[in-house]
Amino acid sequence: QLQASAQLATTSTSYPTTHEVPEVINTHNFIDNKFIPSKTSQWIDLHDPATNNLVTRVPQSTSEELTAAVDSAEKAFPAWKATSVLHRQGIMFKYVALIRENWDRLAASITLEQGKTFADARGDVLRGLQVAETACGITTQITGEVLEVAKDMETRSYREPLGVVAAICPFNFPAMIPLWTIPIATVTGNTCVIKPSERDPGATMILAELAAQAGFPEGVINIVHGAAKTVDFILDEPRIKAISFVGSNKAGEYIYSRGSANGKRVQANLGAKNHCAVLPDCNKNHALNAITGAAFGAAGQRCMALSTLVLVGETKEWAPQIAERAKALSMNGGFEKGADLGPVISPQAKERIEGLIASAEKEGATILLDGRGQKPEKYPNGNWVGPTIIANVTPDMTCYKEEIFGPVLVCLNVPTLDDAIALINKNEYGNGVACFTTNGATATRFQKEVEAGQVGINVPIPVPLPMFSFTGNKKSVAGGGANTFYGKPGIQFYTQQKTVTSFWSGADAGSSKASVNMPTQS
Numbered sequence: 001q002l003q004a005s006a007q008l009a010t011t012s013t014s015y016p017t018t019h020e021v022p023e024v025i026n027t028h029n030f031i032d033n034k035f036i037p038s039k040t041s042q043w044i045d046l047h048d049p050a051t052n053n054l055v056t057r058v059p060q061s062t063s064e065e066l067t068a069a070v071d072s073a074e075k076a077f078p079a080w081k082a083t084s085v086l087h088r089q090g091i092m093f094k095y096v097a098l099i100r101e102n103w104d105r106l107a108a109s110i111t112l113e114q115g116k117t118f119a120d121a122r123g124d125v126l127r128g129l130q131v132a133e134t135a136c137g138i139t140t141q142i143t144g145e146v147l148e149v150a151k152d153m154e155t156r157s158y159r160e161p162l163g164v165v166a167a168i169c170p171f172n173f174p175a176m177i178p179l180w181t182i183p184i185a186t187v188t189g190n191t192c193v194i195k196p197s198e199r200d201p202g203a204t205m206i207l208a209e210l211a212a213q214a215g216f217p218e219g220v221i222n223i224v225h226g227a228a229k230t231v232d233f234i235l236d237e238p239r240i241k242a243i244s245f246v247g248s249n250k251a252g253e254y255i256y257s258r259g260s261a262n263g264k265r266v267q268a269n270l271g272a273k274n275h276c277a278v279l280p281d282c283n284k285n286h287a288l289n290a291i292t293g294a295a296f297g298a299a300g301q302r303c304m305a306l307s308t309l310v311l312v313g314e315t316k317e318w319a320p321q322i323a324e325r326a327k328a329l330s331m332n333g334g335f336e337k338g339a340d341l342g343p344v345i346s347p348q349a350k351e352r353i354e355g356l357i358a359s360a361e362k363e364g365a366t367i368l369l370d371g372r373g374q375k376p377e378k379y380p381n382g383n384w385v386g387p388t389i390i391a392n393v394t395p396d397m398t399c400y401k402e403e404i405f406g407p408v409l410v411c412l413n414v415p416t417l418d419d420a421i422a423l424i425n426k427n428e429y430g431n432g433v434a435c436f437t438t439n440g441a442t443a444t445r446f447q448k449e450v451e452a453g454q455v456g457i458n459v460p461i462p463v464p465l466p467m468f469s470f471t472g473n474k475k476s477v478a479g480g481g482a483n484t485f486y487g488k489p490g491i492q493f494y495t496q497q498k499t500v501t502s503f504w505s506g507a508d509a510g511s512s513k514a515s516v517n518m519p520t521q522s
């Protein structure tokens, strides 16, 4: 029953392997462990970015449906909270196994709806799966503390779930980012309402189906759909205690302030402009390959895409060699063998990216490699922008100031390491940076002085694995980055502490006079 109503009627052994869509099936809400067709009159058409063929229609869930999802999560919470941590861990082990079993199916949904290559989509799933795998260690991660604070008296701390929590997800990692929330929120005893991106909800729907199969009770995981109106419902619904948001600054700053004003915990990861300083003493071949892959992989639509190259000293001569490597990449439909990058998400994104390339040209930069107008023969109707390299960029140019979020690498030249660090630190974003050098002293100075939250030394995309936390800073996070995703801070975000101080003594108090002073316990 679950699979029959799942998106695209896929199963662990049958899922799309081409861009042909045999049948357009509406995306459903997922409430009480059931896929429920929406009664809305407002639908968002979802097109395959490689073909612009209609894949599915995503509902703008109605107020009744949104309320039903929260009702379901609220109803499920007391019993779910009361389960033992070992019980929840057991379900998480099953969930992990099912995600692994359905790995290709999840990836196929991502390639069809989001456009990234199948191999890259498998990476998207894996990085989320690793969060779920790490969540299986909850039994040692959630232990509290205890101290005997006075004779016969001790204080213990516990971590308790918050209640109903919500996630609002972006389009660019349709499996990984919902999995930044689902495993940690549920294994710590919360119930949740997830709003996937309206541009590619398919992977989340499969994750919901697998969650039910793994044994999550009805109401622990609910999925609703829509755009700004659905988000406003989540922001204003008093029964939702916490919101995890990942996406653009425009939406995220609004969500952070309205969610916080409504008394909710909010964690919000936002946009980026990730710089990479290349030093003349680096291992050149490794650096050039790593930079090319990190700039153009996923068509540059990763929040940690390496979009801004800072060429130090003589390395400014290396830009054409990066262009050679970029030219050799195959841009194609994501299911095609050997495809290195797929299309960008929408015709509007393509237009925006091309506009930014045009602005660079107008403002005096050099277009070293121009991806405008390129398209693979087999997919003439997709949203294609080929790898583009813009050289001789200066910080006042629009292409430097804005997050491009496409396969475009902007290159700036500076004379020294000091200049590179100063340039990077002046940028308002602080998601990721990288430095390529073989000199330990240079690397150490760079990592200490640079003001970005995630630093790669000879590593182009330093996204921390889930035993650490995702630690962007500056304008790449809202609220000063106090609530970071996954790792220990992730568990803290989804739990509140309770401390219990108890006194057990067999002895009589020995006096009939009450003490009125503040107890000092010393």
Ligand code: NAD
Residues within 6 Å of the ligand: 168, 169, 170, 171, 172, 173, 195, 196, 197, 198, 226, 227, 228, 229, 231, 232, 246, 247, 248, 249, 250, 251, 252, 254, 269, 270, 271, 272, 302, 303, 403, 405, 431, 470, 472, 476
């Ligand atoms: P987006 O902000 O357009 O959408 C994200 C979510 O917010 C979606 O669910 C969408 O429905 C909702 N939303 C959009 N506009 C809204 C509005 N005006 N009011 C309320 N809700 C709104 O982001 P996107 O285009 O899906 O994702 C790309 C962005 O996400 C990039 O800026 C990228 O850097 C960022 N991102 C950041 C990280 C990170 O960890 N820092 C990770 C992935 C993506």
